Amino acid sequence: xxxxxxxxxxxxxxxxxxxxxxxxxxxxxxxxxxxxxxxxxxxxxxxxxxxxxxxxxxxxxxxxxxxxxxxxxxxxxxxxxxxxxxxxxxxxxxxxxxxxxxxxxxxxxxxxxxxxxxxxxxxxxxxxxxxxxxxxxxxxxxxxxxxxxxxxxxxxxxxxxxxxxxxxxxxxxxxxxxxxxxxxxxxxxxxxxxxxxxxxxxxxxxxxxxxxxxxxxxxxxxxxxxxxxxxxxxxxxxxxxxxxxxxxxxxxxxxxxxxxxxxxxxxxxxxxxxxxxxxxxxxxxxxxxxxxxxxxxxxxxxxxxxxxxxxxxxxxxxxxxxxxxxxxxxxx
Numbered sequence: 001x002x003x004x005x006x007x008x009x010x011x012x013x014x015x016x017x018x019x020x021x022x023x024x025x026x027x028x029x030x031x032x033x034x035x036x037x038x039x040x041x042x043x044x045x046x047x048x049x050x051x052x053x054x055x056x057x058x059x060x061x062x063x064x065x066x067x068x069x070x071x072x073x074x075x076x077x078x079x080x081x082x083x084x085x086x087x088x089x090x091x092x093x094x095x096x097x098x099x100x101x102x103x104x105x106x107x108x109x110x111x112x113x114x115x116x117x118x119x120x121x122x123x124x125x126x127x128x129x130x131x132x133x134x135x136x137x138x139x140x141x142x143x144x145x146x147x148x149x150x151x152x153x154x155x156x157x158x159x160x161x162x163x164x165x166x167x168x169x170x171x172x173x174x175x176x177x178x179x180x181x182x183x184x185x186x187x188x189x190x191x192x193x194x195x196x197x198x199x200x201x202x203x204x205x206x207x208x209x210x211x212x213x214x215x216x217x218x219x220x221x222x223x224x225x226x227x228x229x230x231x232x233x234x235x236x237x238x239x240x241x242x243x244x245x246x247x248x249x250x251x252x253x254x255x256x257x258x259x260x261x262x263x264x265x266x267x268x269x270x271x272x273x274x275x276x277x278x279x280x281x282x283x284x285x286x287x288x289x290x291x292x293x294x295x296x297x298x299x300x301x302x303x304x305x306x307x308x309x310x311x312x313x314x315x316x317x318x319x320x321x322x323x324x325x326x327x328x329x330x331x332x
Contacts, residue, residue: 010245011211011216011217011247012214012215012216012247019250019251019252019255020250020251020255021251021255022202022254022255022256025202025307026161026202026310027200027201027202027256027309027310029310029312031315032044032045032313032315033312033314035166036166037166037313038166038168039168040166040167041168041176042165042166042176042189042190043142043144043163043164043165043166043189043190044163044165044166044190044312044313045163045164045190045313046081046163046187046190046191047144047159047161047308047309047310048080048081048082048146048187048295048308048309049079049080049082049148049151049153049307049308050077050078050079050080050201050287050303050304050307050309051077051080051284051287051290051294051305052077052078052284052286052287053075053076053077053078053300054077054078054278054296054332055073055330055331055332056073056266056329056330056331057071057072057073057074057327057328057329057331058071058072058074058325058327058328059071059072059325059326059328060072061326074298074299075298075300076297077296077297077299078278078284078290078295079294079295079301080151080287080292080294081186081293081294081295082146082150082292082293083150083184083185083186083292083293084144084145084146084163084184084185084187085144085145085146085147085183086107086142086144086177086180086181086182086184086185087106087107087143087144087145087160088106088121088143089103089105089140089141089142089143089177089181090103090104090105090140090141091103091104091130091133091134091137091139092137092138092139092141093136094138094139099138099139102136103126103129104126104143105126105127105130105181106121106123106126106143107182108182114145127178130174134170134171134174138170139164140164140165140174140177141162141163141165142162142163142165142180143161143162144160144161144163145158145159145160146158146159146308150291150292151291151292152287152288152291153306165177166313186293187267187293187295188267191295191311191313192264193264193265193267193324193325194263194321194322194323194324194325195263195264195314195322196263196264196314196317196318196320197261197262197263197264197297197311197312197313197314198258198259198260198261198311198313198314198315198316199258199259199297199301199309199310199311199312200258200259200309200312201256201257201259201301201303201307201308201310202254202255202257202303202308203253203254203255203256203257204302204303205254206252206253206254207252207253208249208251209250209251209252210229210230210249211230211231211247211248212229214249214252215247220232231246231248257302259299259300259302260314260315260316261316261317262298262299263299263325264297264298265296265297265298265325266295266296266325267293267294267295268293268294269292269293269294270289270290270291270292270293270294278290278294278296278330278332279332280332284305285305286304286305286306287306296330
């Protein structure tokens with residue numbers, strides 16, 4: 001903040017508090033779009049691993065813009081998308097105190113790739129018992145697993161999390177999950193090229209930083225007493241406390257962040273040998289060769305290569321045309 005004669009806007013948004021290290025490498029999605037696409041039954045989320053950045057030249061299809069119909073260079077991010085395996089079904093009831101899990105159903109065939117703690121949860125008549133509890137069920141989630149070794153990452157332990165299901169009613173959702181239990185889903189079963197998605201991830205860790213770098217506080221003059229890269233004042237003389245709003249040094253980076261309305265420019269497979277072959281010679285830096293399905297998203301996303309990225313149907317969706325973008329060139 002430095003010396004100032006009058007007031008000035010605060011430095012650093014309080015909306016991002018607390019700026020502490022994330023508890024896990026796996027981002028937690030706390031909110032899902034309600035009543036999303038009742039006409040189609042399916043998952044409303046997916047997961048992948050960040051690969052790296054590339055440049056994609058497309059035709060600007062956004063109307064009423066100066067560059068409409070002209071070539072446009074887009075800084076984009078590649079996400080590797082291994083198949084998502086549905087390993088279980090979880091039902092929730094809801095009351096004034098929130099949601100409560102009332103049943104879990106696990107697949108027998110999909111448990112062999114997971115840890116031993118999931119093998120004890122399998123029950124032969126689990127589906128029949130769950131069907132009897134559908135009257136009290138308000139929400140249905142799919143328990144899914146994504147395996148890092150499917151994309152060349154050395155980690156053997158899969159990431160296991162829940163993904164809600166869209167549909168008309170609980171019965172149709174349960175029938176869909178029952179038919180898909182133990183099977184694998186691809187990203188093309190959830191998303192379409194040209195649509196917007198929300199991206200959840202853990203940002204790159206920077207370690208401990210001072211208030212100038214962490215909050216953008218202005219440096220004091222070079223003749224200032226004791227310090228230059230420190231806050232000018234910690235607060236008034238009374239009350240004799242330091243408010244939480246004062247910029248202090250601390251952790252920067254390795255925070256959970258959400259990016260809204262990222263457009264999917266391309267969804268393809270690395271086996272194709274055409275304009276969608278994005279593997280550079282020798283592979284991507286810090287990742288390697290992309291094997292299997294992948295997605296190109298316009299813009300940047302949080303995290304470092306090989307970090308888990310969770311994808312969600314847009315919660316701030318706008319009535320836009322989901323036309324596939326016209327790609328002229330992919331520059332790796």
